Amino acid sequence: MMSTSLLMPSALPDPLRSEWFSLPSISEQLPYVHGALIAGLILGVLGGLIGPLIQARDLAFAVHGTSEMSFAGGAAALLFFGQGVAATGTIVATGSIVGSVLAAVLFGVLGQRARDRNSAIGVILPFGLGLGVLFLALYPGRSSNKFGLLIGQIVSVSDNQLWLLSGVAVVVIAGLAVMARPLLFASVDPDVAAARGVPVRGLTLVFMLLLGLTVAMTVQVVGALLVLALLITPTAAAARITASPLWVTVWSVIFAVVSAVGGIILSLTPGLPTSPFITSLAFAIYLVCRVIGAIRVRRGWSKRGAGSLTPVAVAAGSAQPSH
Amino acid sequence: MTERPAVQRLANDHALAASNPTPAVHLRDAGLTFGDRTLWDHLSLDIAPGEFVAVLGPNGAGKTSLLRVLLGMQKLTTGSVTVDGRPVNRGSRRIGYVPQQRNFDPTLPVRARDLVSFGVDGHRWGIPLPSRSRTAAVNRALAQVGATRYADAPVGMLSGGEQQRLRIAQALVTDPSVLLCDEPLLSLDLAHQQAVADLIDKRRKEFDTAVVFVTHEINPILPMVDRVLYLVDGRFRIGAPDEVMTSSVLSELYGAPIDVLHAGDQIVVLGTDHHAHHGEHDVVKAIP
Numbered sequence: 001m002m003s004t005s006l007l008m009p010s011a012l013p014d015p016l017r018s019e020w021f022s023l024p025s026i027s028e029q030l031p032y033v034h035g036a037l038i039a040g041l042i043l044g045v046l047g048g049l050i051g052p053l054i055q056a057r058d059l060a061f062a063v064h065g066t067s068e069m070s071f072a073g074g075a076a077a078l079l080f081f082g083q084g085v086a087a088t089g090t091i092v093a094t095g096s097i098v099g100s101v102l103a104a105v106l107f108g109v110l111g112q113r114a115r116d117r118n119s120a121i122g123v124i125l126p127f128g129l130g131l132g133v134l135f136l137a138l139y140p141g142r143s144s145n146k147f148g149l150l151i152g153q154i155v156s157v158s159d160n161q162l163w164l165l166s167g168v169a170v171v172v173i174a175g176l177a178v179m180a181r182p183l184l185f186a187s188v189d190p191d192v193a194a195a196r197g198v199p200v201r202g203l204t205l206v207f208m209l210l211l212g213l214t215v216a217m218t219v220q221v222v223g224a225l226l227v228l229a230l231l232i233t234p235t236a237a238a239a240r241i242t243a244s245p246l247w248v249t250v251w252s253v254i255f256a257v258v259s260a261v262g263g264i265i266l267s268l269t270p271g272l273p274t275s276p277f278i279t280s281l282a283f284a285i286y287l288v289c290r291v292i293g294a295i296r297v298r299r300g301w302s303k304r305g306a307g308s309l310t311p312v313a314v315a316a317g318s319a320q321p322s323h
Numbered sequence: 324m325t326e327r328p329a330v331q332r333l334a335n336d337h338a339l340a341a342s343n344p345t346p347a348v349h350l351r352d353a354g355l356t357f358g359d360r361t362l363w364d365h366l367s368l369d370i371a372p373g374e375f376v377a378v379l380g381p382n383g384a385g386k387t388s389l390l391r392v393l394l395g396m397q398k399l400t401t402g403s404v405t406v407d408g409r410p411v412n413r414g415s416r417r418i419g420y421v422p423q424q425r426n427f428d429p430t431l432p433v434r435a436r437d438l439v440s441f442g443v444d445g446h447r448w449g450i451p452l453p454s455r456s457r458t459a460a461v462n463r464a465l466a467q468v469g470a471t472r473y474a475d476a477p478v479g480m481l482s483g484g485e486q487q488r489l490r491i492a493q494a495l496v497t498d499p500s501v502l503l504c505d506e507p508l509l510s511l512d513l514a515h516q517q518a519v520a521d522l523i524d525k526r527r528k529e530f531d532t533a534v535v536f537v538t539h540e541i542n543p544i545l546p547m548v549d550r551v552l553y554l555v556d557g558r559f560r561i562g563a564p565d566e567v568m569t570s571s572v573l574s575e576l577y578g579a580p581i582d583v584l585h586a587g588d589q590i591v592v593l594g595t596d597h598h599a600h601h602g603e604h605d606v607v608k609a610i611p
Binding site: 052055056058177178179180181182184185188189191192193194195196197198235236238239240242243244245248249297301 | 394396413414418420422427428430431432433434437438441442444445446447448449450451475476477478480490493
């Protein structure tokens, strides 16, 4: 199968001689990766939608910690329940969902203040990663599964995984649609939100649950190490070019989808793993946005906006005695 | 808590409060106890519409807890409280709340106008659809505090003073009858302290909004304060600033010798715990 050979190290091309981009080769392989493209699209939308809330809550490190626990959960499920079973994919997915949801809710309980939370995450993260490595080493099955959860295995995404991914996406998107506004309020301004009657703690827990689900799904595709490329980088890029919550969300969805889908397509010709293409695209978009943002700030975005001269001029003009 | 110093006698026969049938804030024999620690009790206070009451006292005296009671986030142990003649309920639009300034990340995806619009419907579920009335209310509130020029700037890129103006706009956008302020001037420089205090004063004069203003530092708001509620360790005193901010009253409240100096139109309090923490601050303030 073309699709599985893409991941095999033996299929690596000689980087000096092989082609890096060829349309015929891409169109020839597309039928084999349409599942991966759908997965990339769904994940891009999910990551782009949830990203602004992650940024507003200062949760980048918690996302990283959650993804490592997702890896540990998947590895544990593979070791304890996956032996002698054909559908290891489903077992790994279930384990990684359990791991990341538990971790995300735990990080949510640890409190609102990023400083308290971050040291606790820093303690839990290496422990989870170490356990995951141990579980994988003890698993007697095929070696090609071993690092899929770390660096991603989108090309071999199965129909079952696609259905699971779609279901989770519906749940997460519906949840975010209902609670995005009070959640943003509570994230930006917890004291005032609480005074206004927003259930700040309850929202935190539900949000962390949705975040855990999203992370688990993303781990399946780009791997635990690269989750940040779809959940953090697109929003960080978008926030450089706009501060409107709506437009940050729109741009971060676009950036995440372009990174995920574009990365998969770009990886087809050289036959290399998809993850570096996804992360490089996301990083390139981020760099471009930083430059645009720096130009905006230099032109006075931080202070009076582009039209700053107009009101001053009008005020000065109206101060003159007319006629 | 049976023995009561004389300072707990209520100075509640304030002319303003007596003249109005429905006070903006009405506390009757209110008490708040956490475990075996009583923050304050037998507190009766009527705040008239448009009245400016400063709440002072050392850390832990229950100043913020009093605000939480008025916000409906904390139940009284004893007594009763009403706002606008009705029992308090959390999230009431009759109450505006201005907290301390805190720093926002410069890349936080929230503009000045978004912060204000949280005051309109930030607590509501569902996707925020574009609404002309919300936009109009937000623009009006931004104009009231002079923040129109930076309405579309990211909040994290604004100065502390500009951010506090936005918080006032956010608190006023529902047109509340009571404005609760919890150290809103903290960490602002003198010029911004004055500007923000003036905004609050202007609002209460124009719209008859009662103001309850918790602070460590009375000087920036001294010209606008009608009455002071001074809380110390379960004891309190209510009255005009001249009646409360005196050496004898504060010495009685603290149970230790306190010197209150009047330097020009500034008040310097010497000998309190709060002074030990903020002493440098006070001296700097007293110079201009």
